[in-house]
Amino acid sequence: MSVFDGLKFRKVSSPVHNLDPRVKFFFVCVLFVVAVMFVQLLPLLVLFFVPIPFVFVAGVKREWIRSLKGASMLAFIIFFFNFFFNYIYNEYPNIPSASLIEYSVTMTLRFIVMVETFSVFFLTTSPDLLGLALEQSRVPYEFCFAFTTAVRFVPVLAEEAQTIMDAQKSRGLELERGNFLKRIRNYIPILIPLIVSAIRRSLELAEAMESRAWGATKKRTNLYVLKLRKKDYALVLTSIFILILAILVWRFIPIPALNTLLSFS
Amino acid sequence: MIEVTDLSFTYPNGIEALKGVSIAIRNGDFVAIMGQNGAGKTTLVKHFNGLLKPAKGEVLVDGVNTRDVSVANLARKVGFVFQNPDHQLFCETVEDEVAFALKNFGYARNIISRRVNWALNLLGLTQYRKTSPFMLSGGERKRVALASVLAWNPKIVILDEPTIGQDYQQKEKLRQFITQLRAQKKTVVIVTHDVEFVAECNPRVVLMTEGKIVADGRADKILTDYELVTKASLVPPQVTQIFMKLSDLGLPSDVIDVHEARKILLDVLEGS
Numbered sequence: 416m417s418v419f420d421g422l423k424f425r426k427v428s429s430p431v432h433n434l435d436p437r438v439k440f441f442f443v444c445v446l447f448v449v450a451v452m453f454v455q456l457l458p459l460l461v462l463f464f465v466p467i468p469f470v471f472v473a474g475v476k477r478e479w480i481r482s483l484k485g486a487s488m489l490a491f492i493i494f495f496f497n498f499f500f501n502y503i504y505n506e507y508p509n510i511p512s513a514s515l516i517e518y519s520v521t522m523t524l525r526f527i528v529m530v531e532t533f534s535v536f537f538l539t540t541s542p543d544l545l546g547l548a549l550e551q552s553r554v555p556y557e558f559c560f561a562f563t564t565a566v567r568f569v570p571v572l573a574e575e576a577q578t579i580m581d582a583q584k585s586r587g588l589e590l591e592r593g594n595f596l597k598r599i600r601n602y603i604p605i606l607i608p609l610i611v612s613a614i615r616r617s618l619e620l621a622e623a624m625e626s627r628a629w630g631a632t633k634k635r636t637n638l639y640v641l642k643l644r645k646k647d648y649a650l651v652l653t654s655i656f657i658l659i660l661a662i663l664v665w666r667f668i669p670i671p672a673l674n675t676l677l678s679f680s
Numbered sequence: 681m682i683e684v685t686d687l688s689f690t691y692p693n694g695i696e697a698l699k700g701v702s703i704a705i706r707n708g709d710f711v712a713i714m715g716q717n718g719a720g721k722t723t724l725v726k727h728f729n730g731l732l733k734p735a736k737g738e739v740l741v742d743g744v745n746t747r748d749v750s751v752a753n754l755a756r757k758v759g760f761v762f763q764n765p766d767h768q769l770f771c772e773t774v775e776d777e778v779a780f781a782l783k784n785f786g787y788a789r790n791i792i793s794r795r796v797n798w799a800l801n802l803l804g805l806t807q808y809r810k811t812s813p814f815m816l817s818g819g820e821r822k823r824v825a826l827a828s829v830l831a832w833n834p835k836i837v838i839l840d841e842p843t844i845g846q847d848y849q850q851k852e853k854l855r856q857f858i859t860q861l862r863a864q865k866k867t868v869v870i871v872t873h874d875v876e877f878v879a880e881c882n883p884r885v886v887l888m889t890e891g892k893i894v895a896d897g898r899a900d901k902i903l904t905d906y907e908l909v910t911k912a913s914l915v916p917p918q919v920t921q922i923f924m925k926l927s928d929l930g931l932p933s934d935v936i937d938v939h940e941a942r943k944i945l946l947d948v949l950e951g952s
Contacts (some may be wrong), residue, residue: 575767579767579768581726581762582768584731584752584755585729585755585762585829586755586768586780586828586829587756587784587832588752589752603770604768607770608767608770611766611770612766615766
């Protein structure tokens with residue numbers, strides 16, 4: 416599951432790690448919106464390069480590349496489906512046109528832009544900070560806690576799934592045997608113990624929390640308090656600038672397709 | 681017969697769990713693999729039924745290289761009972777649970793029902809055959825897990841931490857059960873921290889620390905070697921500890937069996 420490796424946070428300090436998580440999330444949202452706004456290749460190409468400086472400053476190049484590699488299979492599927500079905504419906508007997516290829520590449524690139532920004536965000540934001548950000552955005556504490564706990568238990572669950580798979584394989588279960596439906600059924604002996612133990616664990620966690628007086632006071636205080644600093648404001652301004660620029664371009668400037676540009680020269 | 685030669689294994693996260701382990705387990709052997717947490721015990725036994733494939737070196741089970749066959753294939757010969765029964769129980773009834781592996785191995789229906797009856801009877805679970813395994817107590821669930829593996833009568837039985845969370849009576853039953861398996865000429869391998877349990881069984885002990893085998897021999901030789909045992913984060917059995925501390929009475933320091941200790945003590949007391 417290399418896609419998820421690219422989302423795993425490691426505690427280090429860098430200018431990007433130290434940015435306010437709320438601001439970072441806003442930045443990611445802006446890139447998302449802009450990516451969805453355009454269907455032309457040129458702006459998405461530009462967008463592709465926007466998160467890259469952050470990757471280098473944060474020093475998470477290796478993990479980031481791994482997550483992109485993990486997403487490459489999905490990216491390929493997206494390209495294939497866009498290309499194949501558009502071709503079948505619109506251009507079938509003819510040779511596929513350059514604009515069709517450009518469109519498929521654009522859709523794929525849109526997906527890649529989303530993955531890369533998401534990856535940078537999760538690689539540089541600790542789940543704790545994320546929970547804190549939610550809390551300070553007035554999300555009820557119960558939800559924040561549920562969120563951080565869910566994130567925190569993902570690796571535990573993954574490890575448990577592996578153990579269960581080993582146990583069932585030792586009882587002669589072959590996951591890769593049979594036709595498509597049989598293969599899905601093969602996962603029942605893995606899913607049931609996994610779900611049962613997740614439920615058991617959550618009940619135990621609830622008991623442990625209650626015995627430590629969870630929810631005893633309505634008004635909670637925090638050891639750390641998020642405060643916007645100069646560079647956070649700088650990123651907010653940059654995000655807003657990107658958003659306005661994108662809207663202006665989208666509204667008023669016709670974007671040429673890359674293949675027409677290239678055929679002129 | 682399991683032959684392990686110069687086996688090394690590194691997990692994907694970079695932890696070197698085994699560093700050049702060599703060991704031979706003959707048919708009919710009773711081996712206890714002991715050592716501290718993270719010594720590589722479970723990693724080693726997971727190589728015996730092919731769940732893990734060697735990174736370096738090789739593992740032969742009855743002359744077959746584990747790299748060449750699937751886990752399902754090896755499992756017929758090597759039964760592996762996991763530490764936590766909750767990691768494998770999923771059926772609606774105990775009966776189905778025991779039959780699961782038999783169905784996977786493609787046994788005929790009449791053989792399956794005969795084997796299920798046999799295994800349930802063997803572990804005293806016949807009264808629960810229509811019960812959901814999730815309704816049973818911890819010890820009973822552990823027995824269901826054991827029954828579900830023994831049902832196909834594997835030649836080699838591996839038990840990972842069989843005594844954890846078991847009361848004394850359960851442990852005693854387990855011990856008798858292992859004796860029974862040995863009478864049937866089965867090879868039994870247990871992975872455990874439980875010094876007292878091992879002292880009672882007196883098997884061959886393989887001591888591991890940091891991915892290497894540091895000692896291999898009879899339990900009464902290894903568990904009474906204070907330095908060796910301490911190095912592996914274990915303590916000698918209580919009887920041995922008492923005898924060690926009373927060495928000025930002329931008591932031997934290599935006793936692990938309670939009954940033997942009693943006899944020696946009585947002799948000493950009568951002599952004085």
